[in-house]
Amino acid sequence: METNYARIERRSRTLERVRKAVTYFFLVLWGILVLFPFYWMILTSVKSYSAYNSEYIPKLYTLSPTIRNYIDAFTAVPLARYFLNTLIFTVATTALMMLVIIPAAFAFSRLEFRGKNLVFTLFLSLMMIPNELVIITNFVTITDWNLRNSYLGLILPSVTSVFYIYLLKENFEQIPDALYKAAKVDGTSDFKYLVKVMLPICRPTVVTITILKVIECWNSYVWPRLITDDERYYLVSNGIQEIRENGFGRENIPAMMAAVVVISVPLIVLFLIFRRKIMTGVSRGGTKG
Amino acid sequence: MKIVLKDLTKRYPGRGRKAQGDVIAVDHFNFEIPDGKLIGLLGPSGCGKSTTLNMICGLEKPTEGRIFFGDDDVTDLPPENRGVGMVFQSYALYPHLTVRQNIRFPLENRKGKDRMTRAEMDAQADEVARLVQIDGLMDRKPGELSGGQQQRVSIARALVKMPRVLLLDEPLSNLDARLRLQTREEIRRIQTETGITTVFVTHDQEEAMSISDGIVVMEAGVVNQIGKPQDVYDDPVNLFVAKFLGTPAINVFAGEVRSGHLFIGNEDVLEVRGAAEGEVFAGIRPEGFVPDEGGPLTLNLVRVEVMGRDTSVVSTHPALEGATVRSIISTENRIDPDAKTVRFSLKPAKVLLFAKETKERIRFEY
Amino acid sequence: MQNNKFKAWLYLLPAFVFLGIFMVYPLIDVFVYSFEEGYNSASQTYFGTGIYNYRYVLRDPYFLQAVKNTFLLVIITVPLSTGLALLISVGLSSIKPLRDLFQTIYFLPYVTNTLAVGLVFMILFQKTPYTDGFVNLIIKWFGGKSIDFIDGPYWAKMFVMCFYTVWVVMPFKILILTSALASVNPVYYSAAKVDGTSRFRIFRRITLPMISPMIFYLVITGFIGAFKAYSDEVAIFGTNLNAAGMNTIVGYVYDMLYGDSGGYPSYAAAAAIILFAIVLTITCINLMVSRRNIHYT
Numbered sequence: 001m002e003t004n005y006a007r008i009e010r011r012s013r014t015l016e017r018v019r020k021a022v023t024y025f026f027l028v029l030w031g032i033l034v035l036f037p038f039y040w041m042i043l044t045s046v047k048s049y050s051a052y053n054s055e056y057i058p059k060l061y062t063l064s065p066t067i068r069n070y071i072d073a074f075t076a077v078p079l080a081r082y083f084l085n086t087l088i089f090t091v092a093t094t095a096l097m098m099l100v101i102i103p104a105a106f107a108f109s110r111l112e113f114r115g116k117n118l119v120f121t122l123f124l125s126l127m128m129i130p131n132e133l134v135i136i137t138n139f140v141t142i143t144d145w146n147l148r149n150s151y152l153g154l155i156l157p158s159v160t161s162v163f164y165i166y167l168l169k170e171n172f173e174q175i176p177d178a179l180y181k182a183a184k185v186d187g188t189s190d191f192k193y194l195v196k197v198m199l200p201i202c203r204p205t206v207v208t209i210t211i212l213k214v215i216e217c218w219n220s221y222v223w224p225r226l227i228t229d230d231e232r233y234y235l236v237s238n239g240i241q242e243i244r245e246n247g248f249g250r251e252n253i254p255a256m257m258a259a260v261v262v263i264s265v266p267l268i269v270l271f272l273i274f275r276r277k278i279m280t281g282v283s284r285g286g287t288k289g
Numbered sequence: 290m291k292i293v294l295k296d297l298t299k300r301y302p303g304r305g306r307k308a309q310g311d312v313i314a315v316d317h318f319n320f321e322i323p324d325g326k327l328i329g330l331l332g333p334s335g336c337g338k339s340t341t342l343n344m345i346c347g348l349e350k351p352t353e354g355r356i357f358f359g360d361d362d363v364t365d366l367p368p369e370n371r372g373v374g375m376v377f378q379s380y381a382l383y384p385h386l387t388v389r390q391n392i393r394f395p396l397e398n399r400k401g402k403d404r405m406t407r408a409e410m411d412a413q414a415d416e417v418a419r420l421v422q423i424d425g426l427m428d429r430k431p432g433e434l435s436g437g438q439q440q441r442v443s444i445a446r447a448l449v450k451m452p453r454v455l456l457l458d459e460p461l462s463n464l465d466a467r468l469r470l471q472t473r474e475e476i477r478r479i480q481t482e483t484g485i486t487t488v489f490v491t492h493d494q495e496e497a498m499s500i501s502d503g504i505v506v507m508e509a510g511v512v513n514q515i516g517k518p519q520d521v522y523d524d525p526v527n528l529f530v531a532k533f534l535g536t537p538a539i540n541v542f543a544g545e546v547r548s549g550h551l552f553i554g555n556e557d558v559l560e561v562r563g564a565a566e567g568e569v570f571a572g573i574r575p576e577g578f579v580p581d582e583g584g585p586l587t588l589n590l591v592r593v594e595v596m597g598r599d600t601s602v603v604s605t606h607p608a609l610e611g612a613t614v615r616s617i618i619s620t621e622n623r624i625d626p627d628a629k630t631v632r633f634s635l636k637p638a639k640v641l642l643f644a645k646e647t648k649e650r651i652r653f654e655y
Numbered sequence: 656m657q658n659n660k661f662k663a664w665l666y667l668l669p670a671f672v673f674l675g676i677f678m679v680y681p682l683i684d685v686f687v688y689s690f691e692e693g694y695n696s697a698s699q700t701y702f703g704t705g706i707y708n709y710r711y712v713l714r715d716p717y718f719l720q721a722v723k724n725t726f727l728l729v730i731i732t733v734p735l736s737t738g739l740a741l742l743i744s745v746g747l748s749s750i751k752p753l754r755d756l757f758q759t760i761y762f763l764p765y766v767t768n769t770l771a772v773g774l775v776f777m778i779l780f781q782k783t784p785y786t787d788g789f790v791n792l793i794i795k796w797f798g799g800k801s802i803d804f805i806d807g808p809y810w811a812k813m814f815v816m817c818f819y820t821v822w823v824v825m826p827f828k829i830l831i832l833t834s835a836l837a838s839v840n841p842v843y844y845s846a847a848k849v850d851g852t853s854r855f856r857i858f859r860r861i862t863l864p865m866i867s868p869m870i871f872y873l874v875i876t877g878f879i880g881a882f883k884a885y886s887d888e889v890a891i892f893g894t895n896l897n898a899a900g901m902n903t904i905v906g907y908v909y910d911m912l913y914g915d916s917g918g919y920p921s922y923a924a925a926a927a928i929i930l931f932a933i934v935l936t937i938t939c940i941n942l943m944v945s946r947r948n949i950h951y952t
Contacts, residue, residue: 012367020750023746023749024753026746027746027747027750027753027757030743030761031757031761033822034760034761034764034822035763037775037779038772038775040775041772044778055786056785056786057787058789099669100669100673103667103669103670104667104669104670104671106666107666107667111662111663111666113663116663126678126679130879130883130930130931130934132908132927132930132931133682133685134678134681134682134685135681135908135912136681136684136685136688136912136923136924136927137681137685137688139912141676141680156673157677160674160678162674162678190662218768219767219768219770221770222885222886222909226912226913236771237768237770237771237886240768240771240774241893241894244774245893245894253778256774257774257775259771260771260772263771264772267767268767271763271766272759278766279762282765282827282830346849347849348845348848348849368848368849368851369849373849377842377845379842381840381842381843381846383843383864384865385865386864394847394850395850398850398852399851450850
C-alpha cells in the first residue's frame with residue numbers, strides 16, 4: 001500500500017517536471033521571436049555600411065561596432081526635426097484632449113441636466129464609428145481650412161475621444177455621492193470640486209489615459225501621412241517611411257536601422273519606467289471597451 | 290469512518306525580506322474523530338482551523354504528522370483518492386453550469402471501471418438533490434439561486450460521490466442571520482441521515498455549540514480543548530476558551546484567593562475550597578449572578594435592559610477587566626433602574642478561576 | 656437650477672464642438688460623398704447622384720484584390736493569434752519564476768512604432784542581390800530554397816504580412832488573457848481538485864468557460880482590427896501597396912483619397928462604407944454566435 005502511493009507520487013512529480021520544461025521551452029521560444037527583431041535592429045545599426053553590404057550571409061554579431069550610422073541618421077535626414085514635430089504633436093494633442101474630455105466626463109457623471117441620458121446614449125453610439133469612415137471628410141475639411149502642413153491640422157481631429165470620456169466618466173461615478181454632498185455643504189463650487197477632489201482621486205485613470213494617448217500619438221501614421229507632404233511637418237512614422245523610400249538611398253540599411261532605434265527608444269524607456277501602470281492601464285482600457 | 294490526526298503540523302516559510310523563521314499555522318494537532326460524528330473546529334480567524342481542514346482534505350500537505358482515515362494512512366494521497374467531499378465558504382459553484390451539471394461534475398471525473406453511465410449519474414444526482422431538498426431547482430444556474438439554496442447545492446455536490454468524510458469550511462458565514470439558524474439545523478439533519486463523519490470550521494461559537502457532537506477550540510495553531518459543547522462551556526481549561534465560548538461573554542475580574550475565599554476588591558464574594566492562594570482572574574458567566582439585597586458583590590449600575598424572557602443588567606466594577614459587566618437574570622427579579630448600585634450573590638458553578646500568569650484554570654470545591 | 660443646467664452644457668461644449676466637426680458631420684458627409692457621382696475635388700462640383708461610385712469600386716480590380724487580401728489576413732491571423740495568445744497565457748500563469756520578465760518582454764511590441772519595426776521585418780525577410788537575408792539563411796539551414804518574401808510570390812508576401820500582424824497584436828491579447836486567467840477565483844480549482852478533475856478537464860470545463868467572455872471580446876476586436884489593417888502593410892511593403900499587390904481595404908480608401916492615385920473622395924467614401932458594412936455584419940454574426948455559447952456572470 002505504502003509503496004504504491006509513493007510510486008504514484010513519484011510519477012506525478014516527474015510528469016510535473018516535464019510539463020514545466022515544455023512550458024518554459026515554448027515561453028522562451030516566443031520571447032526570442034519577440035526580442036529578435038529588436039536585437040537585429042540594434043545589431044545592424046552598429047554595423048558599418050561597408051561591413052553590412054559585404055555580408056552575403058548576415059552575421060549574428062559584429063566585432064567592430066560603430067556609431068557612424070547614428071551620426072548619419074541625424075545629419076543626412078532631418079530626424080531631429082521629425083522628433084521635435086512628434087513631441088509637439090504628442091504633448092499638444094494629449095494636453096488639449098485632457099482639457100476637452102475631463103469637463104465632459106464631469107458633466108456626464110456629476111451634473112444633472114435634462115436629456116442627459118439621451119445625449120449620453122447618442123454619445124456612446126459614436127464609439128462604434130470607425131475612424132476610416134470620418135477621415136475622408138476630415139481630410140477635406142482640413143484642406144478647405146488651409147491647415148494642411150500645419151500643427152493645427154495635425155492636432156485638431158485627434159483631440160476628442162469618446163472612449164476616454166466614457167472611461168473617465170465611469171471612474172468619476174465610482175466616487176461616493178457623499179463626497180460631493182459634503183463639498184456642497186462646505187460651499188465648494190463644482191469646478192473646485194472637480195479639480196481638488198475628483199481629479200486627485202481618479203489620478204490613476206487620468207495617468208492611464210495620458211499614457212495610452214501618448215503611445216497612440218507617438219505611433220500615429222495614417223492621419224499625419226494624409227495631412228502632411230512637407231517634410232518640415234513629418235512625424236517620426238512618416239519620417240521612417242520617407243527615409244525608407246527616399247532617405248539614405250535605398251541601400252544604406254544600417255543608417256535606416258539607426259533611425260529606427262532612435263525612434264523606438266523613447267517609448268521603450270517610457271514603458272520600462274511605467275511598466276506596471278502601462279500594463280494595467282492597457283488591460284483596463286481594453287476590457288472596458 | 291473515523292479520522293485520526295497524529296502530531297499534525299503545518300509550517301509556512303517566513304515571508305518578507307528578513308525571513309524571521311517559519312510561521313506555524315498548526316502545531317502538533319492530535320485528535321481522533323469518532324465515526325459518524327459532527328465535529329466543529331472553532332477558533333478566531335487565523336488560528337489554523339482552515340489549514341487543518343485543508344490538510345484533512347488534501348489541498349495542503351502537512352509539514353509533519355500523519356492523517357488516517359480509519360486504518361488508511363492518507364497523508365500522501367491527493368484529495369481525489371481520499372474520498373472527501375468539501376463545501377467551500379464561498380460555495381465555489383461553477384457559475385456557467387446548471388445545478389444538475391454542478392452536482393454531476395465530480396461523478397464525470399471518474400475513469401475506468403468507476404465510470405458511470407449518464408443515467409446512473411443523473412439518478413445519483415437526483416437522489417442527493419432530494420436529500421438536500423433542491424430537486425426543484427436542477428436546471429437553474431447558481432446565479433439564479435439564493436445564498437441558502439447555493440449552500441445546499443454545494444453540499445449536494447460534496448455528497449454526490451458518497452465521500453467517507455465531509456468537510457465544511459465556514460458553511461454559514463455567507464448567510465444572513467435567519468437563514469443561518471435554518472441552515473445549521475439542515476446540516477445537522479443531513480449529517481444524521483447520511484451518517485458521514487463530518488468536520489466543519491467556524492469562528493462562531495454559537496454555531497459550533499448548537500449542532501456539533503464535539504468541538505475543538507483552537508488558538509494560534511494550538512488546540513486548547515476538545516470535548517462535548519456543554520462540557521467545554523461549563524469546564525473550560527483556560528481563560529481563552531472561557532472567553533471564546535458563550536454570548537454574552539464571560540465577565541472577567543481581577544481577584545485574589547486568600548484563605549479559601551475569593552476576593553474581588555475587598556469583598557469576599559465566594560468560598561473557594563482547595564484553590565491555590567494568590568492573584569487570579571475570576572470569570573463569572575452572565576447567568577451566574579443572583580440578585581440579592583445582602584449579596585457580597587456590589588456593582589455600579591449603568592442600565593437595565595429588559596429583553597422579554599430575561600433581563601440584562603449592565604454595570605461596572607473597579608476590578609473588572611473590560612468595560613462593563615453584563616449579567617442575565619430572570620425577569621421575575623425586579624431591579625430598580627434608578628438605583629446607584631446593585632448587589633449580587635454568585636452561583637459557584639458559574640464562577641471560574643484562572644491563574645494570573647498562565648491563565649490556566651484553577652479548580653476548587655464548592 | 657437654471658444656472659446649473661446651463662453650466663452642464665458649458666462643460667460639454669468643447670467635446671461637442673470637436674465631435675460635431677470631426678465626427679458627426681463627417682459621418683453624414685461620407686454618405687453624401689458616396690452618392691455624388693463624378694465629384695471633382697478641385698472644382699468641388701459633381702454631376703449626379705446615384706450608386707455609380709459603389710459600382711465602380713466593386714468592379715475595380717485593385718479593390719477586389721484588397722478585399723481578398725484583407726479577408727485572408729483576417730481569417731488567418733485572428734484565430735491564430737487568439738489561440739497562440741491563449742496557449743502562451745496559460746503557460747505564463749502556470750509558472751512563477753521569470754513570469755514578470757516574460758510578461759514584460761511579451762508586451763514590448765505594443766509600445767513600439769509599427770512602422771519602424773516593420774522596417775526591421777522587411778530587412779529580415781528581404782532577399783536582395785547583396786544578401787539573402789536572415790530568414791532565408793535559416794530556411795537554407797534546414798535545407799530549403801531561399802525565397803524573396805517582400806517582392807516574391809503572393810503566398811510568401813501573405814506569410815510575412817500575417818506573421819507581422821500576429822507579432823503586433825499578440826501583446827494586447829496575451830495581456831488581456833493573462834489578467835482574465837488571473838481573475839478566475841482559485842477556489843474553483845480547489846473544488847475541482849477535491850473532486851479529482853484532470854488538468855485538461857479543469858481547463859476545458861472550468862477555465863475556458865470562465866474566461867470565454869474575454870476570448871470572445873478578443874475575437875471581436877481582433878476581427879475589427881484586422882479588417883482595418885493598413886499601417887503594418889505599409890511598414891513592410893512600402894506606401895505603394897497596389898504595386899506590391901498587398902493592398903488592404905483601408906489602404907484602398909486612402910489611396911483613393913490621396914497620393915499618386917488619389918483625388919477621388921467619392922470612391923474612397925463608397926469603399927469605406929462597404930468596409931463598415933462588412934465589419935458590422937461580421938460583428939453581428941459574432942454576437943449572435945456568442946449569445947448561445949458564452950457564459951456571462
